[in-house]
Amino acid sequence: MTDSKYFTTTKKGEIFELKAELNSDKKEKKKEAVKKVIASMTVGKDVSALFPDVVNCMQTDNLELKKLVYLYLMNYAKSQPDMAIMAVNTFVKDCEDPNPLIRALAVRTMGCIRVDKITEYLCEPLRKCLKDEDPYVRKTAAVCVAKLHDINAQLVEDQGFLDTLKDLISDSNPMVVANAVAALSEIAESHPNSNLLDLNPQSINKLLTALNECTEWGQIFILDCLANYTPRDDRESQSICERVTPRLSHANSAVVLSAVKVLMKFMEMLPKDLDYYGTLLKKLAPPLVTLLSAEPELQYVALRNINLIVQKRPEILKHEMKVFFVKYNDPIYVKLEKLDIMIRLASQANIAQVLAELKEYATEVDVDFVRKAVRAIGRCAIKVEQSAERCVSTLLDLIQTKVNYVVQEAIVVIKDIFRKYPNKYESVIATLCENLDSLDEPEARAAMIWIVGEYAERIDNADELLESFLEGFHDESTQVQLQLLTAIVKLFLKKPTETQELVQQVLSLATQDSDNPDLRDRGYIYWRLLSTDPVAAKEVVLAEKPLISEETDLIEPTLLEELICHIGTLASVYHKPPSAFVEGSRGVMHKRLPARTGSGEGTECPDVGNAAGGSAPEAAPSIIPSQGDLLGDLLNLDLAPPTTTGPTPSTSGMQMGGMDLLGGGLESLVGTLGGDIGGSPAMGAGFGAAPAVMPASLNAPVGGGLGDLFDLGGGVGMPMGAYIPPKTVWLPAMKAKGLEISGTFARRAGVIQMELVLTNKAMSVMTDFAIQFNRNSFGLAPAGPLQVLTPLGPNQTIEVSLPLSTVGPVMKMDPLNNLQVAVKNNIDVFYFSCQYPISMLFVEDGKMERQVFLATWKDIPNDNESQFQIQDCHLNSEAASNKLQGSNIFTIAKRTVEGQDMLYMSIKLSNGIWVLAELKVQAGNPNYTVIELPASEIAAQINASEFKQQTDLNINCSEETVN
Amino acid sequence: MIGGLFIYNHKGEVLISRVYRDDIGRNAVDAFRVNVIHARQQVRSPVTNIARTSFFHVKRSNIWLAAVTKQNVNAAMVFEFLYKMCDVMTAYFGKISEENIKNNFVLIYELLDEILDFGYPQNSETGALKTFITQTGIKSQSKEEQSQITSQVTGQIGWRREGIKYRRNELFLDVLESVNLLMSPQGQVLSAHVSGRVVMKSYLSGMPECKFGMNDKIVIDKQGKGGASEEAAAGKSGGGGGKQSIAIDDCTFHQCVRLSKFDAERSISFIPPDGECELMRYRTTKDIILPFRVIPLVREVGRTKLEVKVVIKSNFKPSLLAQKIEVRIPTPLNTSGVQVICMKGKAKYKASENAIVWKIKRMAGMKESQISAEIELLPTNDKKKWARPPISMNFEVPFAPSGLKVRYLKVFEPKLNYSDHDVIKWVRYIGRSGIYETRC
DSSP, X not given: OOOGGGGTOOOTTHHHHHHHHHTOSOHHHHHHXXXXXXXXXXXXXXXXXXXXXXXXXXXXXXXHHHHHHHHHHHHHGGGOHHHHHHHHHHHHHHTTOSSHHHHHHHHHHHHHOOOHHHHHHHHHHHHHHHTOSSHHHHHHHHHHHHHHHHHOHXXXXXXXXXXXXXXXXXXXXXXXXXXXXXXXXXXXXXSTTOOOSOOOHXXXXXHHHHHTTSOHHHHHHHHHHHTTOOOSSHHHHHHHHHHHXXXXXXXXXXXXXXXXXXXXXXXXXXXXXXXXXXXXXXXXXXXXXXGGGSOHHHHHXXXXXXXXXXXXXXXXXXXXXXXXXOOTTSOHHHHHHHHXXXXXXXXXXXXXXXXXHHHHHTTSSOHXXXXXXXXXXXXXXXXXXXXXXXXXXXXXXXXXXXXXXXXXXXXXXXXXXXXXXXXXXXXXXXXXXXXXXGOOSHHHHHHHHHHHHHTGGGOTTHHHXXXXXXXXXXXXXXXXXXXXXXXXXXXXXXXXXXXXXXXXXXXXXXXXXXXXXXXXXXXXHHHHHHHHOHHHHHHHHTOOOXXXXXXXXXXXXXXHHHHHTTTTBHHHHHTSOGGGTOOTTTTTOOOOOOOOOOXXXXXXXXXXXXXXXXXXXXXXXXOOOSSOOHHHHHTTOTTSOOOSSOOOHHHHOOOGGGGGGOOSSOOHHHHHHTTHHHHOHHXXXXXXXXXXXXXXXXXXXXXSTTHHHHOOTTTTTOOOOOOOOOOEEEEOGGGGTTEEEEEXXXXXXXXXXXXXXXXXXXXXXXXXXXXXXXXXXXXXXXXXXXXXXXXXXXXXEEEEEEEEESXXXXXXXXXXXXXXXXXXXXXXXXXXXXXXXXXXXXXXXXXXXXXXXXHHHHHSOGGGOEEEEEOSOOOOXXXXXXXXXXXXXXXXXXXXXXXXXXXXXXXXXXXXXXXXXEEEEETTOOOEEEXXXXXXXXXXXXXXXXXXXXXXXHHHHHHHHHO | OOOEEEEEOTTOOEEEEEEOSTTSOTHHHHHHIIIIITOSSOOOOSEEEETTEEEEEEEETTEEEEEEESSOOBHHHHHHHHHHHHHHHHHHHSSOOHHHHHHTHHXXXXXXXXXXXXXXXXXXXXXXXXXXXXXTOOOOOOHHHHHHHHHHXXXXXXXXXXXOOOSSOEEEEEEEEEEEEEEOTTSOEEEEEEEEEXXXXXXXXXXXXXXXXXXXXXXXXXXXXXXXXXXXXXXXXXXXXXXXXXXXXXXXXXXXXXXXXXXXXXXXXXXXXXXXXXXXXXXXXXXXXXXXXXXXXXXXXXXXXXEEXXXXXXXXXXXXXXXXXXXXXXXXXXXXXXXXXXXXXXXXXXXXXXXXXXXXXEEETTOEEEEEEEEEEXXXXXXXXXXXXXXXXXXXXXSOTTOOOEEEEEEEOSSSSOOXXXXXXXXXXXXXXXXXXXXX
């Protein structure tokens, strides 16, 4: 008798033929036809059109035919609810059948027909069946309650089925109990707050009794239900454990795992010094190991669970390392899981064996497995200090195999080993460098670059190596780009003389040519650090890095606790809480391990309390957040595993206040903020309090642009720097056929500099640059020709510094500090105007004699006086005075009146005009009052506004330093 | 709980599809086919989550069985159920193949209806199922028979029916062990364990109460001096050393064994199912008799030649004979030719399996044999070294490598008048190779 023929009919008109056969008088023919219908249904054909004909076959004594029709009904009733009613009568009749098998079949099938109208008719038969004399019917009816609840929860509650179900927990038949427990557990899950499964010592006792008698599946339902119970005290907990332990010898792995779950959970409540606690721990290991001789799929489930158990209670399996050794024929998913557990169990005692195994695995075929094995060797080195040396030599052996992915993986882990044991294994760097060319994966490249940067001083050709990476900078992944940037900055800080060009190159690549904001920002930060304060830069970039911790990728403790409560289930396989993959209300309830509660005797035994308290830190090894802290990430740790330590002191206090002091070279970011940047104190304040590091001044006479980055020595220790406004775009490329000019003015060592950035945004090369000024208020004029020696290619940028003299023709402009400029190149002549800061004109010999000052102060007519306030400046008078001196505003005298500091100051402009000022500083009051008296009749108003701007800016700059 | 169960052929065509829960749509069938059966890569996990639906699968020859769910089900239970499903199907119609499944699809649906209700596994003991689910349709049953069936399916002793009668009460015990070994090239045992099974075939009348005893170290130690004479009697069979007792790491039992009694007294008592059942599984790791020792010697002569010499030594009583001995020596993928010389048996290079297979029909204990082979290799540019898979071995020996011995199996049937002495008992020990590997 072969049924396969039913699968083969595919011809057209089939439905019609089937219809005829279904209505045939012959029983055999009917049955054949129904079989064909079921076969079509299985392969996905729509046979719903036959509904009435099939239902007609339902009234039969033939059980087999009946079952087939029921099967059809279950599939199609939903699509034909009205027709389905036709079947109800037969169901109701069948529920009264003398044969218990038929009664059960009817109630089982009715529950599967998910049509609202039918459920109403279901209630009465179900109620009868729940009280049926035959246990087979009762156990089927118990499940049917769960089915009905799924369709119409309200109906089930209204009809009181839940109470009947609860009564079934006390049924005499173990299978009825088991099914009732299963049904109640599922219903309770969708009503998290209901007290459906009212577990109390009595009901628990009943469950434990049924546990010994029911089928393997029933045992699983009961154990899973028990796991939700929280015993009242440790004695109850122990007695439950004692009755559950025998299940560990069950042949069904699911029974074993569910028993393990109950034990793991209730063990939490047992005092650790109890003899029974130790016995229980010992009893858990053998069944877990036995699970590994099950079929591979179950092994996988078991291994995922063991992974959790090992994290929660490492002592259980610490002597069982060998059983986790990988077998050649294990499926890959078993292999990978075993490897994970091997690493977790690795200790000084077994490390030799583990390493030998791992080395063996590293020669296997499966790439993922080999990689993981190599990584595992690195982890062993970090975890077991004594083995580090052996691990490193093993890794070196593996690198010698020249198998590409092995080498790459090895380099990545060696980097971690360096992080853990600095200054110990750097002798291997030479070997690593030999393999530079074969690295094609971002992670490996980044790791190698990190190593080169970190140990630049020991690698003779570090600059060449890094330069070789720089060639294809834009094709690299972000990870590599970031690493390269950091590595080159490190290299520069270590060998500043030879690598200026390289660092300039990488900074401009990162800041100008990249679309990646991370990269750009990091580039700017380094740039500013380097240009502001190389000492701080060194402290920040070359800071001692925190050691990486030995325990990586542990599951976070609260999640681990939850997962322990879900041992055996999907959650434990995915290592995710049920809410992460279950829809609706079912997964929402978070399970937790019970807290340890002492029983009545608990107080007599002092260790109980201690054990509770003491276990917490033990059970919670330091966990690494999956994302490194932001600051660490900024500072070249991006490819290292995240660290446990908090912010390190040397890195947290970034001296951002120095930003405004920057020399040239930073046009875009600062430029967009314009002159406002200095005026807003919030800018500085945002970076928080920090230990004081005096910023280096850039007073030394150097050319503009990047040049000033490199004269680092001279400025250190000098308190001040003159204010230089950020660069602004003076001539946009659109107006000048592709030439874009931005710039600023600076006063360096008594020379006024016009600092220009010329960018060629056109397609053709630009040459023959020249510059000329219109007559202006202070007679500014170029002191020499514009030094653009090389032609400017498309997309090239050049920075030029033009010294200015103040001996040119004078004409009063409006505003006073306006300057009109003409720039010529091979294409055309372009005109633009810009405004220079008056402070640039303050000369170095502007310090007036005290006597002269007094006399002059009195001589100036009151009309010339102007007064204004500087808001929100937190400098004391001393600091303010120092600060201002940097911009050639000199303090002549100081006196203190009623808690107010009065500073008297003088300024001399390049054209010999004097300005005198009085600065009132009130302790605790952030606002300054300035009274200003220009000693000359010339344009008092300019000074008023300019002074305000200048002092403001300067004071703000220095504010960070002092605070 | 389980939301649905699908059976596919190797092409991914659905042979059986049974949906238990509303949350599993028709598209789940296709999702599994597309993402797992037709996946380009090798399957990386037996559990797959596709769009918040979890699929558990096992494969039997080229048939895929997949259970589907959207809930946080007991994963171990689902796999145990799938295995059980396979057992049940095998018990009904033999090998699980596409043809057999198509031929029996009505039966399978009927079984699925019975053993999985709303996704909850129900009684799945074939013995019980066969009483009321038959391929030939239900025979008309008397009322008594019906209630007997239902009480058996749901009852405490769901695995045995009452009223069984045999003229001759007989039972067979097979101690089947598979010995697993992983050895380093230097002969160091990296891991070794025996996983054993005690399979019982019983033809006993009534409801016999049985008690099984073996040389379990814990039991023997407990009995102390009192049990010394009994041990002497038990210690006669077996091929290994004269070990008196063995340390069992762990054991699991058929559901007929009273686990709480074992836990308390370590005694194994039960009422067996009629016919064959696997009474017990156990695992030992201490003092294992390794029946064979493999000594490999691999020498690479230049880039295109490999010399292999393998010696095997049998390590058991000379009076015993090992059978079906097979040594499998892996060869590199670029092998072009092999010359083999062996002292005993037959050896052949099988290119399709990349191995030299050396077969010996029989070999007595404390003997030694040797094979040597020259392997010619094609030159390759492949930088990667050959991974050298381990040399594996298969054999069968007539003793238990763990040293386990059956001490007694007592049968009591209080209602019927036959005594323990009337039962004819047979005990057999078979040790087979599990994964028996030596690295080279």
